[in-house]
Amino acid sequence: MTDFLSYLVNGISLGGIYALIALGFVVVFKATEVVNFAHGSLLVLGGYVIARLHTDVPFVVAVLAGCAVAAVGALVIERLYSWRLRDSNLNALAILTIGVDILLITELTRRFGPDILSTGDPWGNKIVDLGFAEIAQARLVGIGVTAVLLAAFFVAFKYSSWGIAMRAGAEDGEAAALMGIRRGRVTMTAWAVAGALAAVAAVFLCAFPTPGLDASVRLTALRAFPAAILGGLDSTAGAVVGGLAIGIAEAMTSGYSVKLAGGNLNDVVPYLVMLLVLLVRPSGLLGTKELTRV
Amino acid sequence: MLEVRDLQVSYGGVVRALRGVSLDLPLGKVVAVLGSNGAGKSTLLRTVSSSLRLHGGAVVGGTITYDGRSLQGLDAAETVRRGIVQVPEGRRVFGRMTVEENLKAGGLGARDKSTRAAMRERVYAMFPVLAERRYGRAALLSGGEQQMLAIGRALMASPELLILDEPSLGLAPRVVGQIGGVIRDINTAGTSVLLVEQNATMALSVADIAYVLDVGEVSLSGSAEELSQTDDVKRLYLGRATVDNGTPAGAATADPAGVTLSRWQG
Numbered sequence: 351m352t353d354f355l356s357y358l359v360n361g362i363s364l365g366g367i368y369a370l371i372a373l374g375f376v377v378v379f380k381a382t383e384v385v386n387f388a389h390g391s392l393l394v395l396g397g398y399v400i401a402r403l404h405t406d407v408p409f410v411v412a413v414l415a416g417c418a419v420a421a422v423g424a425l426v427i428e429r430l431y432s433w434r435l436r437d438s439n440l441n442a443l444a445i446l447t448i449g450v451d452i453l454l455i456t457e458l459t460r461r462f463g464p465d466i467l468s469t470g471d472p473w474g475n476k477i478v479d480l481g482f483a484e485i486a487q488a489r490l491v492g493i494g495v496t497a498v499l500l501a502a503f504f505v506a507f508k509y510s511s512w513g514i515a516m517r518a519g520a521e522d523g524e525a526a527a528l529m530g531i532r533r534g535r536v537t538m539t540a541w542a543v544a545g546a547l548a549a550v551a552a553v554f555l556c557a558f559p560t561p562g563l564d565a566s567v568r569l570t571a572l573r574a575f576p577a578a579i580l581g582g583l584d585s586t587a588g589a590v591v592g593g594l595a596i597g598i599a600e601a602m603t604s605g606y607s608v609k610l611a612g613g614n615l616n617d618v619v620p621y622l623v624m625l626l627v628l629l630v631r632p633s634g635l636l637g638t639k640e641l642t643r644v
Numbered sequence: 645m646l647e648v649r650d651l652q653v654s655y656g657g658v659v660r661a662l663r664g665v666s667l668d669l670p671l672g673k674v675v676a677v678l679g680s681n682g683a684g685k686s687t688l689l690r691t692v693s694s695s696l697r698l699h700g701g702a703v704v705g706g707t708i709t710y711d712g713r714s715l716q717g718l719d720a721a722e723t724v725r726r727g728i729v730q731v732p733e734g735r736r737v738f739g740r741m742t743v744e745e746n747l748k749a750g751g752l753g754a755r756d757k758s759t760r761a762a763m764r765e766r767v768y769a770m771f772p773v774l775a776e777r778r779y780g781r782a783a784l785l786s787g788g789e790q791q792m793l794a795i796g797r798a799l800m801a802s803p804e805l806l807i808l809d810e811p812s813l814g815l816a817p818r819v820v821g822q823i824g825g826v827i828r829d830i831n832t833a834g835t836s837v838l839l840v841e842q843n844a845t846m847a848l849s850v851a852d853i854a855y856v857l858d859v860g861e862v863s864l865s866g867s868a869e870e871l872s873q874t875d876d877v878k879r880l881y882l883g884r885a886t887v888d889n890g891t892p893a894g895a896a897t898a899d900p901a902g903v904t905l906s907r908w909q910g
Contacts, residue, residue, distance in 0.1 A: 511752055518738050518749040524698050525736035530753015530801055630709025638740075 356483035357605035358598065363404060363489035363554075365597020365604050366428030366496030370551040371574030372581065372589035373503065378424075380520040381540035384443045385575075388427060388451035389548060390568035394458050396420030397469060397556055399564045404470030412470065417546040423454070424545030428538055433576055459565040465563040475558040488557035499550065500590060503543075507586060512539055522586070535607025572602075575598070576624035582637025596620045645711070646692065646728075646805060646838070647669045652705035653687050653696065659700065661687040663860040668858070669805070674827065674837040676851035676868060678844050678881055683857040685840040692838065693730035694723040710805070712772050724753035727804035731811065735794040739783030743774050746782050746793055750800030759875060760804065767796035768801035775792075795826060805836045812843040824850050844881030848872045856881075 371393065378386045386392075400416035407415070427450050431443045473488040507513035515536045519526040526533060548571070555570055556563040577596040581588025596619075602608075603617035615622075627635060646669035653880040669675045675769045679685050690696040691708060694715060708715045710726060718726070738746050747767060751760040768775035771792045782793055791811055798806060808827065824846045831837050831850070841847035844845040847868075848854060854871045856864035864871060871877050897908060 511748075514741075514745055514748050515752055517745070518742055518752075521738045522736050523742055524695060524720075524740070525732050526749070527720035528693060528695055528724070528730045528732055528736075528749050529699065529797060530721045530729070531749065532721045 352482060353605060356485065356628040357474040357601045359480065359483050359485050359493075360489060360605070361598030361601030362594065363485070363493045363496075363597070364601055365594035366500075367551050367554045367593075368574040368577045368597050369500060369590045369593030370496055370547045371571055372593045373579035373586060375501070375575060375578040376581075376583060376589045377516075377540045378544045379578075380586075381516065381537040382428070382443065383441075383442050383608045384447070386424070386541075386544065387444065388454060389575075391454040391458065392420045392423050392545050392554045393548035393555070393571045394563070394565060394568050395423050395454060396545070397552030397567065398458055398461065398467070398470045399561050400549070400553060401467035403451065404468075408562055409470055409472055414549070415437070416549040416552065417631070420545035420549040421542040422545070424541040424548075425538060432534065437608075453564075453626075455565055456569055461552070462564050466564045468562050469553050469556050471553055471557045475559060486558050488554065489559075492554035495554070499547065503547075504586065512536060516540060519642040520583050531550050551636070573620045576620040580624040580627040580634055582634030585634065585636040585639050588634055588636035596623060599623050646836070647709045648688070648692075648706070650706035651688070651691060651703065651708060653684075653691055653701055654704050655687075655699065655701045656784070657702070658755075660704075660723050661860055662691070664706065665704035665857070665860070665866075666706075667855055667860055667862070668834055669838055672831070672834065672836055674831050674839060674850055676839045676841060676854040677857055678841060678847060678854060679857035680842075680880075682859070684860045685857055686809060688857070689730060689807050689838070689840055690722075693720060693807055693894050694718045694729060695720045695730070704800055721753065724801055724803075725755055727755070727802075728807065729753070729798045729801045729803035729805075730807035731794045731798045731809065733791045733809035734813065735787075737782040737785070737790050737793050737797065739781065741782060742779050742780055743785070743793060744778045747774075750797035753801040756802065760800065763800050763802060767799055770826070771796055782799045788822070789817050789874040791815060791819075791823060794824070795823075795830075796907075799830070805838065806830060807840075809840050810842060811839070812841060812846055820846050825879070844872075844877065848877075 374389055375385060377473035378384070396416040396419060399419045400412045403412040403415055412556055427447060431446055450644065471488060473491055476487040477484055478487050478490050484509050507516065515526070515531045518529070519531055519533045519536055523533060551565070552567065573596060574593060580595065581592025599619045600616050603619045604614070608615040648665060648667040651662050651665045652660070654660045665684070665688060677685050677688060681711060687701065691703060692715065696702065703716060710728060715723060738749060741749070747764050751763065754760055773789055774793055774796055782790065785793060811823050815823065816817055820843060827837055827839065827850045829874065839851060848871065853867040854865065854868045855862050856877065862872065864876060
């Protein structure tokens with residue numbers, strides 16, 4: 351039972367991080383109707399900036415700088431697209447994000463070399479005993495930070511002008527334009543928010559007990575992609591549900607060392623869970639089903 | 645006022661939808677544009693509201709000015725900030741959002757942000773049914789309620805010129821009458837209205853001036869009163885018997901929101 355609770359708490363922590371990343375996929379998809387395949391590389395970029403800066407400036411400043419750089423990186427992709435490709439089809443943007451992903455990760459891999467960097471987080475390898483479970487302090491802080499960020503996001507999405515403009519534009523772009531909503535700004539904000547969230551996720555994804563930051567973290571980050579899909583690619587709440595589902599499933603299979611065909615099941619469990627959910631609900635757990643009154 | 649001069653619009657460089665349309669909308673008036681499907685009514689509105697580009701259309705000739713300044717080259721959002729707001733055809737409310745959120749979305753284009761809350765209360769006062777359903781999803785409103793929401797949403801931007809594209813489409817006759825009343829109220833409160841309609845009975849009952857479009861050209865224009873007396877309009881749009889075909893067939897048109905079809909006379 352103690353094992354179970356410990357795995358559960360770890361799973362929730364991991365799931366929260368996945369939720370932050372998945373939310374980035376969803377926000378960009380709602381704004382531009384495209385999957386940003388460069389999201390994982392942007393996350394590594396944000397983490398890299400934090401890792402390089404933290405020795406010279408306070409950790410919080412380094413994190414803010416990492417968020418800013420990742421946000422700008424996302425904006426560059428968005429601007430590249432709307433500068434020349436806006437009137438072509440969306441596949442062009444999807445391919446563009448794949449291209450940027452390859453360029454960015456290649457350059458980052460070169461910069462990392464054989465090193466595994468630390469983001470310099472202040473929690474180190476401390477362990478907190480919750481009584482019913484033991485958890486790395488970084489993971490515990492991760493749960494708190496994730497919860498705060500997600501809550502702030504949802505309040506903004508529900509009540510702010512940006513959130514209303516974003517949802518109106520996602521639902522009917524032409525009607526939104528006729529109401530005077532400037533989609534360009536809304537879309538740019540969406541990409542920037544996605545990039546910044548990815549950089550925050552990088553901090554917790556690389557903190558103890560994971561060894562640290564190198565280019566392979568991109569693959570870990572991409573595990574949030576099945577989370578976004580299974581929650582419903584156009585549902586912000588779905589990103590959180592999907593993230594938690596994948597995080598808990600991964601922590602459980604890893605904790606109990608479940609094997610599948612000789613390998614560790616936890617490596618493939620995000621994709622397995624996604625497939626199972628999609629078989630039952632093709633548009634994801636909370637994805638859009640048509641809501642009309644006849 | 646809105647001045648359209650010799651406007652020519654084509655889609656994809658191929659299809660010529662407007663072939664030299666001229667139209668005037670004096671300040672504070674209601675102008676109705678009538679015409680059958682494909683006459684170019686929606687194209688004309690899209691040009692005024694600068695949403696033409698979203699449909700792959702482009703102005704290839706002529707001018708369009710509002711208050712003496714050209715509207716060409718603006719995007720839809722900038723046009724809203726010039727005081728021109730269009731209610732799209734088919735209502736297009738944001739179905740997954742609540743009634744109140746729809747109105748807030750409409751207020752995002754307002755030039756004066758400070759009046760938005762007051763404006764929302766005015767819209768609720770004008771359409772009490774929206775106030776009752778303010779936290780309900782827009783998709784669950786009836787067709788008539790959705791049209792009221794679409795109009796209320798457009799009013800949130802405090803337009804000087806309100807454009808309506810077929811507001812009576814698919815609505816019950818009684819509701820069409822209500823919409824006609826709403827348009828009159830909005831105009832009385834000082835907003836100019838450009839109205840495109842297939843329901844000529846309703847349109848001519850609220851309009852001061854009317855134009856008839858036919859395959860991209862203005863075939864008739866004049867005061868709404870004059871126009872509703874001409875034989876062509878009677879025959880084509882009002883379903884009233886004319887002297888030519890002898891038999892009176894228009895008894896049903898006594899209802900201002902009434903049916904506009906008549907049978908072919910043998």
